[in-house]
Amino acid sequence: MTFASGEDLRWAGRVAHPTKSSARAKEAPKVVRRCFFIVSFSAAAPSAGKTGSLILLYCRTTTNGSGSRLPGEKATLSPTPSTFISAEKISARVRELATAVTTGIPPGPLTVVGVLRGSFIFTADLVRNIERELACDFLTVRSYGDATVSSGVVEIVADLASPIADRHVLLVEDIVDTGLTLKYLTELLIARSPASLQTCALLSKPSRRRTTITIDHVGFEIEDRFVVGYGMDAAQRFRNLPYIGTIDDPQVV
Numbered sequence: 001m002t003f004a005s006g007e008d009l010r011w012a013g014r015v016a017h018p019t020k021s022s023a024r025a026k027e028a029p030k031v032v033r034r035c036f037f038i039v040s041f042s043a044a045a046p047s048a049g050k051t052g053s054l055i056l057l058y059c060r061t062t063t064n065g066s067g068s069r070l071p072g073e074k075a076t077l078s079p080t081p082s083t084f085i086s087a088e089k090i091s092a093r094v095r096e097l098a099t100a101v102t103t104g105i106p107p108g109p110l111t112v113v114g115v116l117r118g119s120f121i122f123t124a125d126l127v128r129n130i131e132r133e134l135a136c137d138f139l140t141v142r143s144y145g146d147a148t149v150s151s152g153v154v155e156i157v158a159d160l161a162s163p164i165a166d167r168h169v170l171l172v173e174d175i176v177d178t179g180l181t182l183k184y185l186t187e188l189l190i191a192r193s194p195a196s197l198q199t200c201a202l203l204s205k206p207s208r209r210r211t212t213i214t215i216d217h218v219g220f221e222i223e224d225r226f227v228v229g230y231g232m233d234a235a236q237r238f239r240n241l242p243y244i245g246t247i248d249d250p251q252v253v
């Protein structure tokens with residue numbers, strides 16, 4: 001059975017009882033939380049004095065019942081990202097990139113460096129298609145946090161586990177937009193005297209550049225869209241999507 005579906009509840013730090021008024025609820029009449037929920041009863045319960053489990057489906061907080069969110073509050077229900085690049089297109093392009101890496105990097109020891117966390121799926125798929133001996137290592141960096149725009153300040157959270165001197169290095173990024181992170185990382189790795197250094201990015205947004213950089217291997221050039229999936233996230237969500245999707249308003253996540 002449905003109980004008070006869509007009932008407007010006055011809320012002052014907590015949801016008030018839907019059938020009772022309280023002084024605490026009346027103190028904050030400006031804030032309305034519209035809740036949708038069901039009550040589940042056990043079939044074995046006696047007909048009189050039934051007790052049930054209240055199952056909350058979702059709540060939406062509004063101001064004066066207007067439907068707008070409170071300042072600083074995120075929507076409870078997040079959008080489903082729409083498909084931007086399918087899993088099939090990604091897989092085909094990754095194989096092409098792996099072939100280019102296999103033949104384009106000189107012979108000798110090779111270390112593939114994945115930039116965590118966004119590139120972890122791309123790096124895994126890429127190395128499985130590179131037909132030569134290699135080692136894998138990782139850099140964990142932070143320039144976004146849970147924000148949707150890069151701060152431009154790169155913080156090394158976890159460094160490489162092994163030296164790269166005299167080894168060929170392929171630096172793998174999920175997406176290059178401003179170019180500031182990639183520029184910083186290439187300068188950091190070049191200072192460690194690798195035999196050569198090439199870069200690979202699944203996605204590139206040329207319209208977002210704030211510095212001049214060269215990317216040796218690019219999966220897809222895209223317009224300025226907020227993308228998630230295939231390892232990329234919005235506030236740590238959607239990394240497990242098999243495709244690359246877009247979100248029109250990342251602030252609602």
